[in-house]
């Protein structure tokens with residue numbers, strides 16, 4: 001029996017612009033998915049609990065091909081099971097054991113479907129646990145690559161490498177197309193996350209930015225300007241100047257807002273964080289709903305978000321310097 005864990009992530013800078021070849025900086029957060037893999041005679045048995053959505057929990061015990069009898073959207077459950085099945089296939093392939101059977105137990109404290117990279121964290125932890133259980137140890141880079149293949153397959157080719165690379169490596173990472181690397185020397189970032197309990201439609205939001213960019217030169221310039229913020233942010237990250245980072249986060253949120261991907265609840269949370277004294281705050285991920293990330297090492301932002309109408313859940317999540325680890 002092997003248990004591995006892997007972190008979720010926020011975008012410090014660069015979502016949406018990364019689609020057009022600009023760099024982005026996702027950061028791993030101390031909210032983790034834990035997967036325990038135990039070899040069994042044949043087949044695959046999955047037990048998932050604590051996949052906490054706002055207010056209820058997904059509990060699933062079943063074998064390959066089964067459908068669970070629970071009251072959450074089918075797509076969410078099927079996607080969850082699909083990710084685990086594909087991760088197990090990667091482990092079987094890596095260990096050259098195509099018929100290996102597994103019992104897989106998944107626990108996660110990353111809210112599902114909130115843009116915090118929960119599926120990537122589950123896949124990364126599952127590949128690590130299942131390969132180790134078969135006596136094979138992959139490097140974090142190899143796990144990231146196999147996890148990306150899983151997301152690519154399950155998400156019909158709509159995956160970027162950001163979530164899986166960040167979860168496998170931990171810390172702050174830089175992603176530009178297929179070129180992914182860890183940014184060294186970043187030890188602490190006091191993140192506070194506000195979640196409105198919903199999620200935007202990533203496909204629609206990405207399409208909306210694409211249309212604006214095609215229609216207006218100034219929208220294309222806005223995308224390029226986000227890339228400039230990322231490049232500036234990378235330089236600042238090495239200096240631990242959190243005030244400058246916060247200023248760049250605020251700027252990045254303004255440009256995302258101009259591109260039409262913020263929402264009333266995201267803006268309300270961003271402003272609550274700023275009013276409470278956060279060094280900076282921005283939406284994270286595709287937008288339209290979901291999460292904001294603020295930078296504040298005091299308790300003020302967390303308290304303010306908890307009283308903000310439209311904020312369903314607020315929590316602190318430091319930068320996770322460890323990526324995938326065996327527990």
Ligand code: MEV
Pocket residue numbers: 014015016017018019115158159160162202206285286
């Ligand atoms: C969504 O989490 C991030 C986007 O940049 C889309 C992508 O990179 O695939 C909006």
